[in-house]
Amino acid sequence: MRLADPAGSRVILxxxxxxxxxxxxxxAPVANNVRALASIFRDPxxxxxxxxxxxxxxNANRHEATLQIARWCREADDVLVVYFSxxxxxxxxxxxxxxFTDTDYxxxxxxxLPVEQLRRALFDSPARTKVLILDCCYSGRAIPTMAAADATVLGQVEVAGTYTLTSAPRDLQSLYRExxxxxxxxxxxxxxxxNGVSGAPALLSVDVIYRNLLRRLRAEQLPEPRQLHSDTAGDLALVHNAAFDAKESRAQLPQPATAKAGDIFRELDDLVSLASKDxxxxxxxxxxxxxxxxxLARLRMTYELARLGDLPSAVTSLSALGKITQPADALKALVEFGGLMTSNRLWSSAYLDSWDVSNLDDDPVALxxxxxxxxxxxxxxxxKVRMEAATDLVRYGKRREAGEILRGMARQQGLLKVEREMLSTRIKSV
Structure with missing residues (x-):
């Protein structure tokens, strides 16, 4: 997950x-929307x-707005965010x-401005990741067949390579309150x-933001937002998470059940906690x-660097651990796996298809x-590097943990015969 590169990105409000x-x-609140969002995006x-x-x-006229939006869209080559209210x-x-101000009803x-022209401006932009956010009502009148209307409008605003988020209010009263x-x-x-999202990573992705908006508006029985995904745009971080708690994040990756105060894992936790400060x-x-x-600790550090948004450092650190063909792709997979663990979605994911997860007997260290x-x-x-990573824990008094990681490695399906033999020998030695 990453923030937009300021040099190659544009946020158009x-x-x-x-x-x-x-x-x-x-x-009247629309002008406040734009100013408040601008202050957030520009805040360090x-x-x-x-x-x-x-x-x-x-409050631009249609001609001015159409040309200016198109120009700004063409300036972006990294991230493009377009918001309309x-x-x-x-x-x-x-x-x-x-x-717009000069629109004749x-x-x-x-x-x-037909939304098709806005779609074209986004589609023609060289930006790699695009986000479209629409907060508008439909002429201030109720729409009798809202479900059909939603599908029609969402279909119109879908743009290839773009994450789209819409408010979809039924009428003017749903758009704003006096x-x-x-x-x-x-x-x-x-x-x-x-204010951020408690329990979420250090960077807020548009997908996390959407889920939080959905819960909030649904709880108040207000029109629920709609989203359309494309590629991995949903993983783009819009801002730093103001509610991120470095201490709370320590528990987001499993720690050895036998960890004691003063050991290497506690030292690692302290280092990660401090790193939340730039x-x-x-x-x-x-x-x-x-x-x-x-x-194993260095791998955790690499993961935390990625969570904090320092992707270049994380890629370099991951490459230093061993020969990895595509370190950037590996880092992405590493973060994705960590996300599945912290959100308790791992046990229903495709990752388990290639692992034997039976007979763990509720042993926390084995798990x-x-x-x-x-x-x-x-x-x-x-x-071999993974096997050494497990064995290395013995030097730090973690013989039990080292053995359980090796036994865990043996649960992978499709291992070569020679790999199983190597694991068997190493398990006996620890």
């Missing part, structure tokens, strides 16, 4: 709060973008139209970005490449050993 046509009531503690990377456009109108043919198909500073959906989004992170980077630490064996396998390290 567009909102229309004032309309010339009396048939389109003003939506959250999005860490500058004004050259994070653009705002408030305001009136959404439904054309005669069911097409979604985005209203009676001639909306000729004076509003006296509120922000619209309903954007207010919830701003709250999540500013000023202390270099110590974790250095330790992840120091052979004085057990290889830990199996998980570490699976995690080592995911790292892409060669078989």
């Amino acid at each position: 567009v909102g229309t709060s004032e309309y010339q046509d009396d048939n389109l009531p003003d939506i 503690e959250f999005g860490a973008l500058d004004e050259a990377s994070c653009h705002t456009l408030i 305001g009136h959404g109108l439904i054309g005669n043919n069911g097409e979604l139209l985005l209203a 009676g001639l909306s198909e000729f004076s509003a 006296g509120e500073r922000f619209t309903v959906f954007s207010g919830a989004l701003i709250s999540v970005l500013r 000023t202390e992170r270099q110590a974790l980077v250095n330790a992840s490449r120091d052979s004085k630490w057990p290889l 830990w050993g199996l998980l570490m064996a699976m995690w080592l396998r995911t790292s892409g390290l060669p078989f």
